[in-house]
Amino acid sequence: MTSPAFAALASRLPRSTTPLVRRLAIASLVSQIVIVVTGGAVRLTASGLGCPEWPRCTPDSIVSTPEMGIHGLIEFGNRLLTFVLVLIAVAMIGALLNLRKERRDLFRLALALFAGIPVQAVIGGITVWTGLNPWIVGWHFLVSMALVVLATVLVNRSRLTTAHSAAKLPQAAPPVLRRLLRAIAALTGITVVLGVIVTGSGPHAGDHGAARNNLDPELLTKLHAAPVYLLVLAVAVAVTLALRWAVAPKLRRALLLLAAIVLAQGAIGYAQHFLDLPVALVALHMLGASVLTAAAAHAVYTGVTHQPEPGTVRRTQESVQQHR
Secondary structure, three states: OOOHHHHHHHHHOOOOOOHHHHHHHHHHHHHHHHHHHHHHHHHHOOOOOOOOOOOOOEOOEOOOOHHHHHHHHHHHHHHHHHHHHHHHHHHHHHHOHHHOOOOHHHHHHHHHHHHHHHHHHHHHHHHHHOOOOHHHHHHHHHHHHHHHHHHHHHHHHHOOOOOOOOOOOOOOOOHHHHHHHHHHHHHHHHHHHHHHHHHHHOOOOOOOOOOOOOOOHHHHHHHHHHHHHHHHHHHHHHHHHHHHOOOOHHHHHHHHHHHHHHHHHHHHHHHHHHOOOOHHHHHHHHHHHHHHHHHHHHHHHHHHHOOOOOOOHHHHHHHHHHOO
16 A cells, blocks of 8 residues: 555656656766766776775775775775765656656666666675776676666667657668667677776786786787777768768767767877876776767667658668668
């Protein structure tokens, strides 16, 4: 039986995808990217063991102590940001409570993002317990990228008035471009994974005594560059096709944004390598990886599931026939 207090609260919650729902979806994405950046700051300032225990900061204290200095503050500050993610995730679920049946797509995504927070917390704890094992640290980052993808899909889905809005209308990209978008998704994933392995072989371990993965960083960097070249090529072809064919302007904008981010991320990657990995550029590269993942997910989602804008369907089909 529903209590009067709960019924009163539920009556005030949104019954459609209001601007509040969309703003919370954006906040979910932004917060997932921000915690990646702050986690990078922990590693790049050698503060990974600033709190040497988990879930406590020390055996006797939940919070950092003055004796732990700046490293303790940085590490504990990153842990505190987890509670911000929890608040946003709970607010997102609450905003969708009345829509949990009508918009199961949004509600499930919100639940998945919420579930990812304790998973990340546990991985973070294992990271501390293993003395910043580079493979565990890598998984910590990869799970963050998966959450960034889910948050990006949530942002896109929150813009639809109903769960079936996109399914009832034609897709934004013709078949050739959709296949290319899926290749871009795969190349982005491979690039991120290899980037994580390269990081595990590099000098920024998160603590001066932390182990490395003992792989050859020079060789790994070259392997990491290979899918980057392919990704640049695939994005360039996708942008060319999108500009020549009458695809939806939304998809064209998504691909142009992705192209700009790929080029910027590639330039940062080259600069940090040839400048011996300065902390500022490494931090920027970590931010770039998160933004790249979000941009790729947005472009793929837009091209594969979103409808073209009015008047573009017939022109798109004609353009495809002309260029086959």
